[in-house]
Amino acid sequence: YDALEQFDPDIAGVLLSELDRLRGGLQLIASENLSSPAVLTALGSTLSNKYAEGYPGRRYYGGCSEVDKAETIAIDRCKALFEADHANVQPHSGASANQAVYGAFMKPGETILSMSLPHGGHLTHGTKMSFSGKWFNAVNYGVDKETEDIDYDEVEALAKEHQPKVILAGGSAIPRLIDFERFRKIADEVGAIFWVDAAHFIGLVAGKAIPSPVPYADVVSFTTHKVLRGPRSGALVCKEEHAKALDRAVFPMMQGGPQMHTIAAKAVNFKECATPEYATYAKQVIANAQQLATSLGEKGIRPTTGGTDTHLSLHDLQGINVTGADAELRADAAGIVLNKNAIPFDPQKPNIASGIRVGSPSVTTQGMGVEEMKQIADLIHKAITEGDGDPDHAVAKEVRAQVTDLVGRFPAYPRG
Ligand code: PLP
16 A cells, blocks of 8 residues: 555545545445455455466466466355356456356347346346347346235246246345246246346355255356455356356457456455355344344335345335435435435336335444344434435434444444
């Protein structure tokens, strides 16, 4: 850091002020977490210098002896953690992992059956704005209007009607467990590949807090930076029969040189995830998310599906007459970082939205428990119903003071 501060005080200042921002507020974005200093050390290492196109022992560059060790360790740990036949740890991100799945299993124009974005899917699951919807034919299922959970009968009916090459389960705003067994049965009925995008919940699987998709799916893609708490990146695990196709789809089809510093950081993270402390963490993440959902619900901020089984809950704000955009702004002014989110059958446009998504991974990393979640729910409610988005508003100041007290007791990246 000293070298950076001397040479480039502008960027050094940003690193410090971002650390202050993390320490000063409540981070409730469901897709974020606080990686350990061990992970961050590997990430900021000289392994970033190395070109290593190819795979361990089969590189297109010399000098790969040391990075080969890092990648082999990462692969072995990933396979052991998820009890998978095969792992590829090279995807640069969740989106690039997903790109590789399309590359391995589909040709342009073929059909994928996936969850619609407004009901909880992801951009890369076939939306028209993304390569996935431009190059492939996406048919979407959604949630049931009553239960707000996945409508499995609709999935089955659409699969029979459209005979997709691939059926995809997973998304960015799904609070409930997914029935992988049912998906597998539907995929088998129509001869489709079954793909799970586990980006959001893979950390809960790693901590053995929820059932794993690995025994059921042909391929599982995921990000490594959400509940999992590793570096910002992606990875894939699959059945042995798909290993070659998937490896070729990552490199050379979709990517060039792998980021060896990030792969080393993923190895560190997989080791962390295999500890009893991480298993305890994963269970606490769920207990905290459930408490947050319940406490917000008691204040009229209704959790969709009635609650959550995972690390996130989605809340309908129509009952308190606040839009998602206003809630995000008002919470932010009070030191609470969360995001607006469309809810199923949302009457608002996506950039306004009728909901918010809240997640417990970061505050749980800070050591908070269910008592703190009750307090956080009170603070969110006060900030978004009485504040106006101005950080100088009396309510924003009052809530911010309580947030400061709370994060002072449970600091992110404690000093020393
Ligand atoms: N898949 C899902 C379900 C996600 O939620 C996300 C990101 O939020 C991604 C893929 C893409 O990950 P990345 O942002 O690393 O490309």
